[in-house]
Amino acid sequence: MNRYDGVKVLLTGAASGIGRATVNRLVAEGAAVCAVDISEAGLAETAAGATGPGKVVTRVVDVTDEPAVIETVAEAAATLGGIDVLVNVAGVHKTTPIETLAVADLIMLFNVNLVGTALFCREALKHLPDGTGVIINTSSLSATQGNPYMTAYSASKGAVLSFSLSLAAELSARRIRVVPISPGSVDTALTRNADMFPEGIDLGYYGRLFAPFGIAEPEQIASVIAFAGSSDAAYMTGVNLRVDGGSHQ
Numbered sequence: 001m002n003r004y005d006g007v008k009v010l011l012t013g014a015a016s017g018i019g020r021a022t023v024n025r026l027v028a029e030g031a032a033v034c035a036v037d038i039s040e041a042g043l044a045e046t047a048a049g050a051t052g053p054g055k056v057v058t059r060v061v062d063v064t065d066e067p068a069v070i071e072t073v074a075e076a077a078a079t080l081g082g083i084d085v086l087v088n089v090a091g092v093h094k095t096t097p098i099e100t101l102a103v104a105d106l107i108m109l110f111n112v113n114l115v116g117t118a119l120f121c122r123e124a125l126k127h128l129p130d131g132t133g134v135i136i137n138t139s140s141l142s143a144t145q146g147n148p149y150m151t152a153y154s155a156s157k158g159a160v161l162s163f164s165l166s167l168a169a170e171l172s173a174r175r176i177r178v179v180p181i182s183p184g185s186v187d188t189a190l191t192r193n194a195d196m197f198p199e200g201i202d203l204g205y206y207g208r209l210f211a212p213f214g215i216a217e218p219e220q221i222a223s224v225i226a227f228a229g230s231s232d233a234a235y236m237t238g239v240n241l242r243v244d245g246g247s248h249q
């Protein structure tokens with residue numbers, strides 16, 4: 001069964017990690033995917049690796065560049081012949097002790113994680129069909145659970161979560177579903193970045209946090225995104241879909 005036969009998907013953050021794994025999964029299930037990211041090289045790797053009955057086209061864009069986002073979404077709709085599902089995965093992370101929190105970092109995190117997501121939602125809504133359209137936005141475990149040195153990132157992901165819940169309420173009149181997804185710790189470039197853990201911090205905290213099911217593979221998040229975006233989840237909207245291996249226990 002190819003749940004995504006004939007389904008047109010616009011997906012950000014497609015050049016790496018969870019976004020790439022989701023492109024792979026959706027193409028394998030039959031979707032036509034417009035994969036966007038700021039990394040041209042990463043997008044080329046994603047496109048080369050995706051196999052299945054579906055297909056993938058790529059567009060390079062910075063999700064914070066409003067005119068470029070407007071153009072990209074319009075082009076994606078023209079190329080695919082519409083947009084049925086929007087998946088916002090693009091995101092950045094930076095850990096900073098509160099004593100050295102820089103305003104520039106706070107703004108950068110909110111710009112990419114929240115503003116980029118909001119812009120893609122606004123523009124894609126010009127194309128998403130009433131009754132069946134779906135938006136999946138990537139929040140985080142950090143939105144609802146305190147993590148040391150992640151105040152700014154957590155706040156930006158909390159913003160993505162609350163933005164998505166209100167958007168779901170607003171769009172229920174159009175029967176367009178909005179599902180924020182909140183992964184726990186996933187093994188990607190984002191978590192392998194040395195900046196993730198500043199020197200001298202209590203790594204034991206993170207060990208305890210991720211203990212129940214350990215760290216996820218990106219495919220374990222992609223499969224849940226694929227479910228949430230499909231008609232199998234037709235009655236699901238406005239719910240924070242936590243995929244965190246038991247981190248909230």
Ligand SMILES: NC(=O)c1ccc[n+]([C@@H]2O[C@H](COP(=O)([O-])OP(=O)(O)OC[C@H]3O[C@@H](n4cnc5c(N)ncnc54)[C@H](O)[C@@H]3O)[C@@H](O)[C@H]2O)c1
Nearest residue numbers: 013015016017018038062063090091140185186188189190
């Ligand atoms: N890895 C985790 O543990 C984890 C946990 C919870 C939530 N998340 C969220 O999942 C999403 C994907 O993260 P990942 O772990 O796959 O990280 P990743 O670094 O592997 O992928 C992030 C992608 O976003 C792209 N990107 C960053 N800034 C961009 C911009 N301005 N414009 C366009 N593209 C941009 C990057 O180029 C990259 O391809 C992020 O939103 C992240 O915050 C990750």
